[in-house]
Amino acid sequence: MLIYIARRAIMAVSVILVVLVATFLLFFAGPADPAQSMCGETRCTTQRLEDIRRSLGTDRPVAIQFKEYFQGLLVGRDIYVSGSPKHCEAPCLGFSFRTGVEVKDALATRFPNTAMLALMSMVIFLSVGVSTGVLAARRRGSGLDRGIVGFSQVFGSIPSYITGLLFALNFTVLYPLLPRYANRSDGIAGWIAGLVAPAIILGLFYATGYVRYARASMVDTLNQDYVRTARSKGISEQTVVYKHGLRAALSPVVTILGLDMAGLLSGTLITEQIFGVDGIGRFAIESLRNDDLPIIMGTVLIGCVLVVIMNLIVDIAYSFLDPRVRLS
Amino acid sequence: MGPTTEAVDTGVPSAAVADAIDKRAGRSPSQIAWDRLKSDKVAIGSLVIVVFFVLVAIFAPLLVALEGEELNKYHPELISAANTYPIIGATPQHWFGVEPRTGRDLFAVWAWGARPSLIIGFTAATFSTLLGIAIGLTAGYLGGVVDKIITWIIDVLLSLPFLLMVLALVPVIQSRFTKPGEVLTAEETSGIRFWVLIAILVFFGWIGLARLIRGEVLSLREREFVQAAKVIGVPTRQILFREILPNLVGPIIVSASIAVPAYISSEAALSYLGAGLVEPTPSWGRTVSNAQNSYARYPLFLWPPVASIALIVLALSLLGEAIRDAFDPNTRR
Numbered sequence: 170m171l172i173y174i175a176r177r178a179i180m181a182v183s184v185i186l187v188v189l190v191a192t193f194l195l196f197f198a199g200p201a202d203p204a205q206s207m208c209g210e211t212r213c214t215t216q217r218l219e220d221i222r223r224s225l226g227t228d229r230p231v232a233i234q235f236k237e238y239f240q241g242l243l244v245g246r247d248i249y250v251s252g253s254p255k256h257c258e259a260p261c262l263g264f265s266f267r268t269g270v271e272v273k274d275a276l277a278t279r280f281p282n283t284a285m286l287a288l289m290s291m292v293i294f295l296s297v298g299v300s301t302g303v304l305a306a307r308r309r310g311s312g313l314d315r316g317i318v319g320f321s322q323v324f325g326s327i328p329s330y331i332t333g334l335l336f337a338l339n340f341t342v343l344y345p346l347l348p349r350y351a352n353r354s355d356g357i358a359g360w361i362a363g364l365v366a367p368a369i370i371l372g373l374f375y376a377t378g379y380v381r382y383a384r385a386s387m388v389d390t391l392n393q394d395y396v397r398t399a400r401s402k403g404i405s406e407q408t409v410v411y412k413h414g415l416r417a418a419l420s421p422v423v424t425i426l427g428l429d430m431a432g433l434l435s436g437t438l439i440t441e442q443i444f445g446v447d448g449i450g451r452f453a454i455e456s457l458r459n460d461d462l463p464i465i466m467g468t469v470l471i472g473c474v475l476v477v478i479m480n481l482i483v484d485i486a487y488s489f490l491d492p493r494v495r496l497s
Numbered sequence: 498m499g500p501t502t503e504a505v506d507t508g509v510p511s512a513a514v515a516d517a518i519d520k521r522a523g524r525s526p527s528q529i530a531w532d533r534l535k536s537d538k539v540a541i542g543s544l545v546i547v548v549f550f551v552l553v554a555i556f557a558p559l560l561v562a563l564e565g566e567e568l569n570k571y572h573p574e575l576i577s578a579a580n581t582y583p584i585i586g587a588t589p590q591h592w593f594g595v596e597p598r599t600g601r602d603l604f605a606v607w608a609w610g611a612r613p614s615l616i617i618g619f620t621a622a623t624f625s626t627l628l629g630i631a632i633g634l635t636a637g638y639l640g641g642v643v644d645k646i647i648t649w650i651i652d653v654l655l656s657l658p659f660l661l662m663v664l665a666l667v668p669v670i671q672s673r674f675t676k677p678g679e680v681l682t683a684e685e686t687s688g689i690r691f692w693v694l695i696a697i698l699v700f701f702g703w704i705g706l707a708r709l710i711r712g713e714v715l716s717l718r719e720r721e722f723v724q725a726a727k728v729i730g731v732p733t734r735q736i737l738f739r740e741i742l743p744n745l746v747g748p749i750i751v752s753a754s755i756a757v758p759a760y761i762s763s764e765a766a767l768s769y770l771g772a773g774l775v776e777p778t779p780s781w782g783r784t785v786s787n788a789q790n791s792y793a794r795y796p797l798f799l800w801p802p803v804a805s806i807a808l809i810v811l812a813l814s815l816l817g818e819a820i821r822d823a824f825d826p827n828t829r830r
Contacts, residue, residue, distance in 0.1 A: 195665075196665070473658060
C-alpha cells in the first residue's frame with residue numbers, strides 16, 4: 170500500500186516538475202520579448218524597456234532565470250519592480266506586470282470564487298445526476314426513461330458555453346430572474362446567490378453524464394443475483410433499491426467523478442467568463458489579453474498542481490475501494 | 498460456394514439458402530456497423546444536418562453572392578448614428594441583418610464562418626487520429642522502455658488543465674512564427690492562428706486514442722495469428738498494418754467521429770475567449786463573443802452562430818454515438 174502511494178506521489182511530483190520546466194521555457198525563454206509587448210508601441214523608451222527587462226530578469230541567461238524562478242518557488246526571492254527591490258516569499262510566483270500585485274495574492278483572493286462555483290455545481294450534478302439516473306433505471310424501458318436518456322444526450326452534447334451564454338443573457342440580463350455575480354466582499358449571501366446561475370448551468374451540463382453513468386450502473390446492479398435474492402426475501406422495494414442497489418452502483422460514479430475534476434476546472438474557466446465570476450479562469454483570460462506573463466504562468470502552474478493533486482487523491486482513494494489496482 | 502454449404506444436405510433447393518448463408522458469413526464488422534447505421538433514424542437525421550453545414554461551407558461564396566453581398570463589405574448607411582445599432586432587421590438584402598457598428602452583412606459572416614469551423618474540426622481529427630494510431634501502435638507493439646516513456650508522456654499530458662494550457666499556448670506558439678520586431682498583416686496573423694489552433698488541438702487530441710490502441714495492441718500481439726505471422730517471418734511493418742490494424746478499425750472510426758465535434762466545439766470556445774481565430778477569418782465563436790453584449794437590442798446578431806454551433810456539435814456528437822453503438826455488438830437496436 171505504502172509503496173503504491175509513494176509511486177503515485179513520485180509520479181505526481183515528476184509531472185509538476187515537467188510542467189514547471191515546460192511552461193517556463195515556453196513563456197519566459199521564448200523568442201518573443203515579453204518586455205517589448207509590455208512596453209507598448211508608442212511611448213517605449215530604451216530606459217523603460219531596460220527596466221522591464223531587468224524586473225523580469227529577461228536580460229540574463231535562461232538557466233539563471235529558471236534557477237531564480239525555482240528558488241523563488243521554494244524559498245522566496247527579491248524581485249525588482251519598477252526599479253526597487255521587493256521581497257517575495259515562498260512559494261513566489263512573481264509580480265504582475267500590469268498592477269505590480271503579487272501573483273500569489275491575486276490568485277488567493279480569486280480562488281474561493283472558483284472553488285465555490287465548482288463545489289456548488291458538484292452538489293447539483295451529483296444530486297440531480299444520480300437521482301435522475303436511478304429513477305430512469307427503476308423505470309427502465311418506460312417513456313420516462315427514454316425521455317431522460319434522450320434529454321441528457323441532447324443537453325450534454327451541446328457545448329456548455331452555448332447553453333450557459335443563452336441562460337446568462339436571458340435570465341440574468343434580459344429577464345433578471347437570478348441575481349448576477351457580486352463580490353464576496355459585498356456580503357456572503359449576495360456572493361452565493363450570484364453563483365447560483367453559473368452553478369446551475371455547469372451542474373446540469375455535468376449532470377447529463379452522471380445520469381447516464383448512474384443509470385447504466387444501476388441497471389447492471391439491479392440485475393445482479395443478490396438483488397433478486399433480496400427481493401425474493403420480501404424486503405421492500407425501497408430498501409432493495411437504495412440499500413442494496415445504490416451502494417454498489419455508486420462506485421463507478423466515484424471513479425468518473427475523479428476523472429471529471431480536471432475537466433471541471435476547464436468548465437469553470439469558461440463559465441466564469443460568461444457569468445462574469447471573478448475567479449481564477451477569468452483572471453487567466455484577462456491576463457492573457459494583457460500579456461501578463463507571471464500571472465499566466467502562475468495560473469497554469471496552480472491549475473496543473475490542482476489537477477495532479479486531485480488525481481492523486483482519487484487514485485489513492487480508489488486503491489482503498491478496489492485493492493486490485495495496487496497490483497497493476 | 499463453401500464446403501460447409503455443400504455438406505449440409507437438407508433436401509431444400511439449396512442455391513438461395515447457400516447464398517444467404519454466404520452473405521452473412523462474408524460480412525465484416527464494418528459492413529455490419531454500416532448496415533445498422535443506415536437503419537438508425539437519429540444517425541440519418543444527424544447526417545442530414547452535418548451535410549447541410551458542409552454544403553453551406555462549400556458553397557459559402559455562392560450563397561453570399563446569391564444574397565447579393567460579399568464578406569467584409571461595410572454598410573455604414575444601415576447603422577443608426579445615435580446608438581450604433583443597425584436600423585434594419587432581417588431583410589431580403591441582408592438575410593441575417595447587419596453587424597452593429599460596422600454594418601457588415603451577417604449572413605456572409607455566418608456562411609463563411611462554417612468553413613474554418615469544419616476545416617479545423619476535420620483536419621485536427623484526421624491528424625490526431627493518425628498520430629494516436631502511430632503512437633499507440635509503437636507503444637503497444639514495442640513495449641519495454643519505449644512503452645514506459647510514452648505512457649509517462651500520456652500521464653503528464655492528461656494531468657494538464659487542457660483549456661488553460663491551450664489558452665496560454667496559442668499566443669506563445671504564434672510568437673514562434675514571427676521574428677522579433679516584424680509586424681504581420683491581419684491576414685498573415687489569422688492564417689498563422691488557424692494552423693496554430695489545429696496544431697494545438699492535435700497535440701492534446703491524440704492521447705485518448707493512443708491509450709486505447711496501445712491497450713488493444715498489447716493483447717493482440719500475443720494472439721495466435723500474430724505469433725504465427727512472426728514465426729513465418731512476416732516483416733514487422735506488415736504485421737502491424739495487415740494483421741493488427743484491421744482489428745482496430747472500429748475503435749479508430751469511433752474515436753475519430755467523436756473527435757470532430759469536440760474540436761469544432763473547442764475552436765468556437767477558444768475563439769469566443771479571444772484565443773482562437775482572429776479577424777479577418779470569420780468564426781462563429783468570435784461572432785458569439787461580439788454579439789453577446791448586443792443581445793438585448795439586436796438578438797439577430799447572436800442567434801445564427803449560437804444555433805449553428807449547437808446544431809453542428811449536437812449532430813456530430815449524436816452521429817458519433819450512433820457509430821459507436823453500430824460497432825458495439827452489445828447494443829441491439
